Structure formats: C-alpha cells, structure tokens
Amino acid sequence: MTILIDKNTKVVVQGITGKYAQGQTKTMLDYGTSIVAGVTPGRGGEEIFGVPIYDTAFEARAAHPEINTGIIYVPPVKVKDAVIEAIDAGIKVGMIAAEGVPMHDTIKLRAYAKEKGTWLVGPNTIGLISPGECLLGSLASDYGTKGPVGIVTRGGTIAVELIRMLSENNIGQSTCIGSGGDKVVFRNQAEYLQLFDDDDETEVIILNGEIGGGKESECARIIPKLKKKVFAYILGRSAPKGKRMGHAGAIVGSDAESWESKCNVLREAGAIVVDTPWTLIDELKKLGLNKK
Amino acid sequence: MRLYEYEGKDIFRGQGIPIPKSRVLSRNENIDNLKDLFFPVMVKAQVLQGGRGKAGLIKSAANIEELKVHAAEIFPRIGETEVLLLEEQIMADSEAYLAITINDVEGIAYLVISKAGGMDIEQIANSESNNIVKLPIPAAEELSYHKVLEGVKKAGFTGKLLPKVSDLAYKLYQTFMKFELDLIEINPLLIIGDNVIAGDSKVTSDDYIIGRYQEFQTIFDRRDKVERDVNTIYVPMDGKIGIISYGASSTMMTVDTIKFLGGEPANFSDIAGGANSQNIYELSKTIFEKSMANPKVNVVLVTLTLVAHSMKASVEAIVKAAIEVKPNMPIVANVRAAGAAKKEMDTNAAAVYFKDNGITWCDTLEDAITTVIKISKE
Numbered sequence A: 001m002t003i004l005i006d007k008n009t010k011v012v013v014q015g016i017t018g019k020y021a022q023g024q025t026k027t028m029l030d031y032g033t034s035i036v037a038g039v040t041p042g043r044g045g046e047e048i049f050g051v052p053i054y055d056t057a058f059e060a061r062a063a064h065p066e067i068n069t070g071i072i073y074v075p076p077v078k079v080k081d082a083v084i085e086a087i088d089a090g091i092k093v094g095m096i097a098a099e100g101v102p103m104h105d106t107i108k109l110r111a112y113a114k115e116k117g118t119w120l121v122g123p124n125t126i127g128l129i130s131p132g133e134c135l136l137g138s139l140a141s142d143y144g145t146k147g148p149v150g151i152v153t154r155g156g157t158i159a160v161e162l163i164r165m166l167s168e169n170n171i172g173q174s175t176c177i178g179s180g181g182d183k184v185v186f187r188n189q190a191e192y193l194q195l196f197d198d199d200d201e202t203e204v205i206i207l208n209g210e211i212g213g214g215k216e217s218e219c220a221r222i223i224p225k226l227k228k229k230v231f232a233y234i235l236g237r238s239a240p241k242g243k244r245m246g247h248a249g250a251i252v253g254s255d256a257e258s259w260e261s262k263c264n265v266l267r268e269a270g271a272i273v274v275d276t277p278w279t280l281i282d283e284l285k286k287l288g289l290n291k292k
Numbered sequence B: 001m002r003l004y005e006y007e008g009k010d011i012f013r014g015q016g017i018p019i020p021k022s023r024v025l026s027r028n029e030n031i032d033n034l035k036d037l038f039f040p041v042m043v044k045a046q047v048l049q050g051g052r053g054k055a056g057l058i059k060s061a062a063n064i065e066e067l068k069v070h071a072a073e074i075f076p077r078i079g080e081t082e083v084l085l086l087e088e089q090i091m092a093d094s095e096a097y098l099a100i101t102i103n104d105v106e107g108i109a110y111l112v113i114s115k116a117g118g119m120d121i122e123q124i125a126n127s128e129s130n131n132i133v134k135l136p137i138p139a140a141e142e143l144s145y146h147k148v149l150e151g152v153k154k155a156g157f158t159g160k161l162l163p164k165v166s167d168l169a170y171k172l173y174q175t176f177m178k179f180e181l182d183l184i185e186i187n188p189l190l191i192i193g194d195n196v197i198a199g200d201s202k203v204t205s206d207d208y209i210i211g212r213y214q215e216f217q218t219i220f221d222r223r224d225k226v227e228r229d230v231n232t233i234y235v236p237m238d239g240k241i242g243i244i245s246y247g248a249s250s251t252m253m254t255v256d257t258i259k260f261l262g263g264e265p266a267n268f269s270d271i272a273g274g275a276n277s278q279n280i281y282e283l284s285k286t287i288f289e290k291s292m293a294n295p296k297v298n299v300v301l302v303t304l305t306l307v308a309h310s311m312k313a314s315v316e317a318i319v320k321a322a323i324e325v326k327p328n329m330p331i332v333a334n335v336r337a338a339g340a341a342k343k344e345m346d347t348n349a350a351a352v353y354f355k356d357n358g359i360t361w362c363d364t365l366e367d368a369i370t371t372v373i374k375i376s377k378e
Helices: A019-031 A057-063 A076-088 A103-116 A157-168 A189-197 A215-225 A259-268 A277-286 B005-014 B064-077 B121-126 B145-154 B161-178 B207-212 B214-221 B248-260 B277-293 B311-325 B347-356 B365-376
Strands: A010-014 A034-039 A051-054 A069-072 A093-096 A119-121 A127-130 A134-137 A146-153 A173-178 A204-210 A229-235 A272-274 B022-026 B041-045 B058-061 B083-088 B094-103 B108-114 B132-137 B183-192 B195-198 B202-204 B232-236 B241-244 B267-271 B299-306 B331-337
Touching: A010 A019, A010 A057, A010 A076, A019 A034, A019 A134, A034 A057, A051 A057, A057 A076, A069 A076, A069 A134, A076 A093, A076 A103, A103 A119, A103 B108, A146 A157, A146 A189, A157 A173, A157 A204, A157 A277, A157 B248, A157 B299, A173 A189, A189 A204, A189 A215, A204 A215, A204 A259, A204 B248, A215 A229, A215 A259, A229 A259, A229 A277, A229 B248, A259 A272, A272 A277, A277 B248, B005 B022, B005 B083, B005 B202, B005 B214, B041 B064, B058 B064, B064 B083, B094 B161, B108 B145, B108 B161, B132 B145, B145 B161, B161 B183, B161 B195, B207 B214, B232 B277, B241 B248, B241 B267, B241 B277, B241 B365, B248 B267, B248 B299, B248 B365, B267 B277, B277 B299, B277 B311, B299 B311, B299 B365, B311 B331, B311 B347, B331 B347, B331 B365
Parallel strands: A010 A034, A010 A069, A034 A051, A069 A093, A093 A119, A146 A173, A146 A204, A204 A229, A229 A272, B241 B299, B299 B331
Antiparallel strands: A127 A134, A127 A173, B022 B083, B041 B058, B041 B083, B094 B108, B094 B183, B108 B132, B183 B195, B183 B202, B232 B267
C-alpha cells in the first residue's frame, strides 16, 4: 500500500512559477509523480513543463477533480494563506517544504488541517517518497528502491542518507517521510508509525529522532501497541548542552529531552535502538530484509 | 532567540507587566558619577544560565561601596553581556510561577500556573504537594479571561490576589500572542501582600520572525556576530576533528558517529534556509580558520549530502576557502550527490577535483570518518 502517496497521487503545486519550485517540479515529473496542475495567482492560463497553471487552488481542482495532494512552494510567511487555500479546496495530503514558517502559523494550520481531515507533512521537510510510485519534494530520486522498510525522520538530509545506505545494501523502502525539522510540525513521528503499522507493504519501521522536545517519548508510548518491529536511531548523542543543533527543534531543554533519555524510553518501549546507520543496516540484514 | 532578564523585563514594562524598580549598570560606567542609585539593591549578572544565585552571580548591596565591590567581582566573570541589572530589593511573602510554553507534542501552547515557584520547574512538576494548573490555549480562538481566572483560582489564589494574578497571567498571554513567542516565564512571581511583581523574566522568541517586531530586531542587532549569523551555523565542541558539513541531521549523524567510534569532533555546522556558493564558502572559511586557530584540531573532514544544490558549486566553494586559508593540516573529503545536484559534476569528478587541490578523497563516508579519527589520534 505505502503510506500517504502512491501511483494514484495527483498533485497540484502551489507557487509553481518560483525558481526553486520549477526545479523541484521538473525533478518530480521526471520521477513519474503525477503533477496535474500548478497555482500562481496572476499566472492562470500559462503552463510550465506541460503543466497548466491556474490563479487559485479552487480553479485547479475544479478543472482537475482528481487532485488529492498539494505541494506548497511559497515563502514561509505566505505558507499559512496558501495552506488554508489548499485545505479549503479539498486536498487531502499536503507537503510544506519551507524552513521559516512562523511557529504560531504552524500551530494554527496544524489544528485547522486536523479539523478538516487533511494530512500535512512538514513544515521544514525535505519531502516524502514511495519508491517506484511517487516522489514529493527533494528526497533524492536516484536513491530509493521499493521494499518493505518504512522510514520516518525529523530532518531532511538524514532521510537522504538512510535511503541511500539502505538501497546500497539492497534493503528497499515502502515510504520514507521527513516529518520536519521544526519544534512544532503538522504530524509527529508517532502518527507516521501508526500509518506504517497499518500498511500491508511495510514490514519493519525505522524511526529517526533528535534531541529536543517530547516527540520521541510520544513514540515510546505507542510503540508497545504496534505489531511491527521498530528500529530507533536518535541524533544528537554528541550535542553540547543548551546548544541548538541546526534545527529549530533540536535543543535540549530538560533531562527528558536528552539523547540518553530518549534512547532509554524507546528501548524500554521495545524499540531496537541503534548507534549509527551502519549498525542499523547490520540489524536489518540480520532480519533478511536485504534479500527481498 | 533567548532574551536576557533585563531584555525580557523591558518587554514586560512595555506591556504593562509589573517589574521591580530597576536600572541597568554598564560595564565601564563610573559608579561614583551616578545620581539615580537606590539602596538596598540586587546586583544581577545577565546570563542565560540558571542558578545565578548559587553561582554568586546575584548579590545584595546595601550602599555604594558594596555595589562597587560586587560589580567589580561579577563583571569579569561575564562575557556574554555588558550590563548588570540593578533592582530594588523586595522582601516577598511568597513566590509563585507563571509561564506560557509551547508543547511540541500537542502543537499548542499552555498557560502554566503554580502557587509554588522559585524552584526549578521540574521539581515543581514532580512535587505532588503543589497544584500546578495547565491551561491549554486553543490554536484558533482567543483564550477567554474567565478561563484564566478559573485556572488561577484552581491554583489556589484567593481574595485580592485572585484578580491580580489573573490580570497578570492574561497580560502574559497577550504578550505571548502579540510577539508570537516560543516561551514566556516569570519565576519567581513575587507576592507581596496583595501585589504581584515579576522577580525574573525568561522570554524566547521565534527565530523565524525576529524582523517582524522592532523590539526583538533591536535586541537581535545587539547580539555578537556569531549568534546573529542565522544562516551559517557553527557550534564549537571540545575536540580534534574540524567538520565542514551542512544539513543539520546528516551533520549530526556524522558528528555522532565520530564520537561513537572514539573520535572527538571539534564542531557542528549547518547552513539554514538554503545553501549557495557564497554561504558554503563562508562556512568553510570560518571552519578552516577556527580549526587552524585551535591548537587541538589537527584534521578537517568535509562531508556533504546534496540533493538540490549543485555539487560543482559546493565543492568549488569549499576548495576556494581552503586555498585562501591554507589550513596547515590534512583535509579529508567524501561527498554524496543525487538528482539535480550531480548534473554538472559527478562523484568521480568531485574526487578528482579534491585530489588535485591537495585534499584526501575517501570513497565512502565510513572510510572518511575512520580516516579522520585515525589522523586525529596521531
């Protein structure tokens, strides 16, 4: 099944005429993602890479009712308006790549999306990929291979590295998602764990987390209820106390947010906690996942 | 951005949140020339670390002589600010706690009220005898005053303190919303009879929108250059291996793995909001320079995980910095690029380019990591 995106995903790209958006759109089209329409107010009637552009998300969806997914490539301070537009136009899955969305905007969007039944990925996400079926965002198209391992990360480049290393070792992926590097994201890793647990094509789940905040502790609360094995790889072992490691969310506030604490609660919950991606690969090979 | 106490109290003053009478004493101010001093006065170092009292960074001065002694003793211990906060000494009847924080798991803010403050909030939270009230602040609606009043009453405040603390808590909420803050905390909230005053101030703003509010932009502009550089991020660590990398999560992966395998990283680095040749060059230059200046560092690791930004541009920017700075130590590189990043230069070409410029190339990241650890121990 894969989660959230597959070969039936039909995409509208908001802000498609921006320079970055254009590059990303081309990469996704080359991958085989079905990008059906684009939106930039004032550019309706034009087209790019064969994709028709509309002034509003409503118009795009009216012309192409099969659209179920939106990618929002607008500047951070415009994200709130664009996402509300997308949700009101009826899209069910949205991806917000922007780093810099004001936290209070994220809080409002998160509540609104959940109220309307829309699943938003991000903000500050590299994207998501179901190898062989669909790519949203800039997760490297070269690296993914289809297989039984589900991956959810916080950060972007770690998602790239994990897919690369798994694929190099013939361990395929069902879906890989970057849940986002910010302190508040639209959906926490725990929610993705649940989706993976309910997905027929996923046999084993990799949970990546970081220092800072309580999202990994939340995972520890649901892991005992899951059917599938969870491998946990937590970043920030070497982080000096009180220092922000890049991501807005990666700063240790209290003892419970430290690397040790998170590894401990996850281990106690039944996750297999690994020290490096290389030891993770060894563990996955022990399960015979590299033969599929 | 975390504000110092005096900066947070400036914000409080502007928002009508009661604070003690105070003035700021600058590092090189001649105390004898000051006309508006008042005694007894609390002399408070302005640092972000907690536990100032225990560390001897808060002292009481009964007269100008004692003030001079305390200032002369405290100032040399502080590198991060150029002022001491002088506040009227207040004999409080009790200390309470008020804060608004964002819960990252639930994605909403909470107003936290406790009649027992002054101690570390984790102790407060763990102590069963305290009634800590946590009021959720709904994401899309305004928090009604009556909910605050009911919360403050539930926390145990009665009589005239009930409306006083409620008003203050509500002002805190309005300030939190007005500036889109990450955190606002008063601990201790001093209770003197029927009056309440903020004994301390902790304010954390959303780094993404500093420019939106002039008060915060002004504070930000005062920060030293390293902190103000929100794009190129450099976190020093106590080690021997300099690291040029960006992409916070893959960098943490590398730094963590080095540590796990027995190596000592000298720094973490990242570029926020989009890498380009200019900021990659600047980041590399900074790290080469700092690595050279640090007698402990004897090797630099270059590692990149590229998907969007051109490998050619990135590699050239790093080599440009290396040529300029000429770090007198080995540089070891492994870079990985996919998709559009590989268009102008592939991995083999990158390897050749590095080697041609005197940089050691390793075929895998694992090799590069074990190589730098080995060199660092020589």
